[in-house]
Amino acid sequence: MELLKQLVPLLLTFSLALLVVAVGAASTRGDLLYVFRRPALLAKALLAVSVIPVLVAIAVIAVFPVSHATRAGIMLMAISPVPPLVPGKMMKFGGRNDYAYGLYNAMAALSVITVPLWGIILTHLYAAHAIFPPAVVASNVFIGVVIPLVIGLLFGRWLAPERARRAAPVIVKIAMALVILAFVPIILGVWPELTGLVGDGTIVAMAVIAVLALLGGHLLGGPLLGDRATLAFAAAMRHPGIALALAGANHGDKSISAAVLLFILVGMIVMMPYQAWIKRRLAAEGPAPSGA
Template sequence: MDVIMPVIPLLLTFSLALLVVAAGLASSRGDFTYVVSRPALLLKAFEAIMLIPVLTAMLVIAFLPLSPAVKAAILLMAFSPVPPLMPGKALETGGHSAYVYGLMTTGAIFALVFVPILGALAANYYHVHAQFPLAVVARNIAGGVVIPLAIGLALGRWLLKDAAPRLTRGITILAHVLLVVAAVPLLVGVWPQMMMLIGDGAAMAMALVVFAALVGGHVLGGDTIADRSSLAITASLRHPGIALALAGANHADKAVSAAALLFLVIGFLLLIPYLLLLRLLVTTEA
């Protein structure tokens, strides 16, 4: 298992990259620049995706008695946007495709710019020796967003335009399979550590961060439920590949990886009632 664990962040990044390829295939011209070209939307995205999760994480760490590993994992996940499964989940709730895909691009830019900066500031503030290399983040963004997006756009708009819908479905299924393949050994490897975290306040602390991001994204998302849900999902689901890669770069204890995975699981669990509430709201409006 110890031999497999270093490969997991790469497998997670690759599976998420396939989702980006599928997004590129399904997108229309201008979708991925929709948010960054609109300053008002970009500011709201920054508040929801970066500002609210990071500030909430710092407050939780300051006021709740948490272990160092849990504190590190909460900060790493709060620093790491570009959420998993975001395009599919947001589009399933009726999200505007240009806004959904535009938020994905925005999250990638935020990660590239702010993860090294916030990491350095946090290391200095908390007086810990930790590194947040730009190269680590850049590799994840390049391998997980930039390159697959270019591939998806090339396939969908020039090379295999007629087959794009069928190809999108096939790639999406493969990406989900690889996510499961990556998750199983990861869960097996850190399950004991995860279970130890359940009763010491870690789960509640993580839930507070995710809940704040969900509420913040929903409030800031716009006038329609679809756009609100798109930003809420983007803000609340974080990128495990970046967080785990940074943990590995700092030779962190396995407990940090376990806590980061627990954060991801809690994010998905809290998303379930939120999606059910959205369906209720949509049904009521109809």
């Protein structure tokens, strides 16, 4: 049992990292710096992905009487951007490849700065005893996001570009199977704490945060509907691996992990009506121009 407790976090980290490898492998030349080369896009992306969700979370937990563990889980998710599934989802809903991959790459690179910075700010804001040393936080982001992205880019751009792009969908399927395999024991381990969060306003608070993050991304996404959906997904979806790693670094109890997992579930449910609406709008408008 003790061995399983040690293996499951490693499996989750590896599977999420594998998804990031697929992102790097599938992207093409020019995608990496697409957003970095456009200051206006970069500023809007930072505001939507790394600022608005955190500010909304601060406001929401000040209004809703949720538990301390729930507040911690919500804030950890709010400061943990760039989930690996985002680029694929973006392009299913009209997102342009260059913008989707460029946005992901930019947010992944900048998360090494934004996550530690928010950790320090929130620690002082709440006078908490949590430990968010930049080196520790950055190492989690670096290992889980930056290194896998570089590996994917290395194979996708130079070592074996054609094979890497063909292998990317297979890698995604394998990684998703591993993610499910890792999440099942995690959910079972925190099930009592997870069900205990239902009914005290936690779900409503999380839903409000997800809705406002989606709205912020949509409004800042520009004139193209596909770009709006791209930024909305990036803003609303967070990285559970980073949040759980931060919780573990601070010896967080099961209630915090349960709040992180519930945040994911609530966010997925909240996005369903938005996804349906985007599909209807895209069907009515027809294909968006590429390379805008």
